[in-house]
Amino acid sequence: MIAATGSHDLRQSAADPVVHDRIEALLRVRRRRYTPRCREVIDVLASSGRPLTADEVAQAEDSLSISTVYRTTGVLADLGVLRSVAGVDGVSRFELSEALSSHHHHHLLCRQCGLVLDYELPAALEKALHAAALRITRRAGFTGPAERFDIEGLCPTCTELVANP
Ligand SMILES: [Zn+2]
Numbered sequence: 001m002i003a004a005t006g007s008h009d010l011r012q013s014a015a016d017p018v019v020h021d022r023i024e025a026l027l028r029v030r031r032r033r034y035t036p037r038c039r040e041v042i043d044v045l046a047s048s049g050r051p052l053t054a055d056e057v058a059q060a061e062d063s064l065s066i067s068t069v070y071r072t073t074g075v076l077a078d079l080g081v082l083r084s085v086a087g088v089d090g091v092s093r094f095e096l097s098e099a100l101s102s103h104h105h106h107h108l109l110c111r112q113c114g115l116v117l118d119y120e121l122p123a124a125l126e127k128a129l130h131a132a133a134l135r136i137t138r139r140a141g142f143t144g145p146a147e148r149f150d151i152e153g154l155c156p157t158c159t160e161l162v163a164n165p
């Protein structure tokens, strides 16, 4: 269970069966088997609501050892199933790729502890930022903007620690 948050209800919503089917098909093309361990990693990530470190994934599911999680997330990230998000602490977090989660979003990063949270922008703002990103990249001779608008700050826990050391 998700020990990091002390909550069990995060496991109630496993990944959508359609997501599992799509990943299985993706792996089959690469001649890889979608193992029960892979499924468990996907379920943990799909139900967490934020990108998780390998440690957090292993803590969330008793049957997953840390070495299994490292290996599995590495393979799934290489195949584009997972997206790796680096926290400012240098530790990678993992989430389902946007193509699989159909959930376009950006990240809030805690500059103290490395926590990464997802956030979404209102559609109109998203569109305006997309247009601005295109203009900026074209002017610089870049192509294919990734449209990432990360915000850095202090998470509630770290804000509390700064206020009451
Ligand atoms: Zn923090």
Ligand SMILES: [Zn+2]
Pocket: 050, 051, 095, 105, 106, 107, 117, 118
């Ligand atoms: Zn995310």
